[in-house]
Amino acid sequence: MRYERRVMQAVIFDWGGTLTPWHNADFDEMWRAYARAYAPDRAEDLTAALIEAERLVWQRARDHQVSGTLDDLLESVGVSPHGDRHEAGLAAYQEFWAPHTLLDADAPGLLTKLRSAGIRVGVLSNTLWTRAYHEEVFRRDGVLDLFDGAVYSSEIPWTKPHPEAFRAALRAIGDPDPQATAFVGDRLYDDIWGAQQVGMRTIFLPHSAIPAQQRGHTDGTPDATVQRLAEITDVVSRWHD
Numbered sequence: 001m002r003y004e005r006r007v008m009q010a011v012i013f014d015w016g017g018t019l020t021p022w023h024n025a026d027f028d029e030m031w032r033a034y035a036r037a038y039a040p041d042r043a044e045d046l047t048a049a050l051i052e053a054e055r056l057v058w059q060r061a062r063d064h065q066v067s068g069t070l071d072d073l074l075e076s077v078g079v080s081p082h083g084d085r086h087e088a089g090l091a092a093y094q095e096f097w098a099p100h101t102l103l104d105a106d107a108p109g110l111l112t113k114l115r116s117a118g119i120r121v122g123v124l125s126n127t128l129w130t131r132a133y134h135e136e137v138f139r140r141d142g143v144l145d146l147f148d149g150a151v152y153s154s155e156i157p158w159t160k161p162h163p164e165a166f167r168a169a170l171r172a173i174g175d176p177d178p179q180a181t182a183f184v185g186d187r188l189y190d191d192i193w194g195a196q197q198v199g200m201r202t203i204f205l206p207h208s209a210i211p212a213q214q215r216g217h218t219d220g221t222p223d224a225t226v227q228r229l230a231e232i233t234d235v236v237s238r239w240h241d
Contacts, residue, residue, distance in 0.1 A: 006180035008240040010148075011114055011232070012169050012200075014160075014185035015125035015134070019107050019229075022186065022208035023100040027051070030096045038079060038089035049077040054128075061126060062189075062216055065162035067153040070128040094133070103141040106229035111146040113233050117240070120176060123150035124169035124183070126159045126190060149173040160187075161194025161216065170198075182236060184229075186210075193220030203235055 013019050028051055035046035053076050057068040071081040080086060114121050127134065131152055138144040149172030153159040156168055166183070170176060178199035185191020186208040193216070195202050204222035224235045 006177060006239075008119060008182065008236050009176035009180040010120035010122065010170075010173055011182045011184060011236060012122040012124050012166075012173070012195075014183075014187070014191050015123055015127070017186035017208035018184055018191075018205055019104060019123070020101055021104050024209060025096075025100055027054070030093060033092040033096045034089040037092040038085045046077070046079070050074075050079075053077050057128065058214065061153075061159040062214060065159045065165070067126075067157055067159045068128060069154045070130075073128060101137045103138075103143060104229050108141070108143055108146070110229050110232055111143055114236065115146055117236075119236065119240075120148045120173045121146060122148055122169055122173040123152075124160065124165060125151075126153045128154055131155060160190040161197065163194075163198050166195055166198045166200065182223075182232075182239070184232060187214075188219040188222070189216030191220075192222045193218045196220050201239065203232060205229070 016022075028047065031050040031054070032043065032047045035043040035050060039046050050073070053073050057073055060066045060068070074081045074086070111121055125134070129152070131150070131154075134150070134152060135144055138147070149169070151165065151169040151172050153165060156165065158165045158168075160166070170178060170181065179201070182201045182203055183191060183195035184203045184205065185195070186205045187210055188204065192202045192204055202220065202222045202224070204225045206225060226232055226235060
């Protein structure tokens, strides 16, 4: 894609697989942890239902860019997202996820350098989780105050690569010029192709083993590819001059 020359104004990041490294996790076991805490007498049946419900949620996201929430998913299989049983299940679910939410070691330094250069920093994540949970994770890792804004698909009608998801992320950080904004992600469809549909520049971090069923109809061609987050400052500096 050809861009008119712009001084770079912002960088927006995907979260999972980008700001956090990709992990190959046993997601069946994640739902089993929830089910055992919520309904130990029917844990295996509930686990199977939750696995299928999540598959459908992400299929809709891939094919129709329709968002969902964790509460929606639970209610679709007859689970009430309220009360002590749910709280026990949620605690087990989040305990499973905790080691997979740790920030990439390069991220704090990168975010600090971008902000010091006067570049706004944002997040756009396809997620079932609440803003409060994501902010708790960022606070734990000491970077919450380094973001100018964030958009989580659980709060809006769309998921990436829908253009409105990217426009929402731009608005969240003060509506910078898309051509002066870079999007960083690990998925060629959701992140790279999606961001380019609204005129954003793109940076690809190619270390995630995206399952075949999660890949969309188009692989975008990134404007830059990096092997680690720390390299992004050099890319943005070249575009910034």
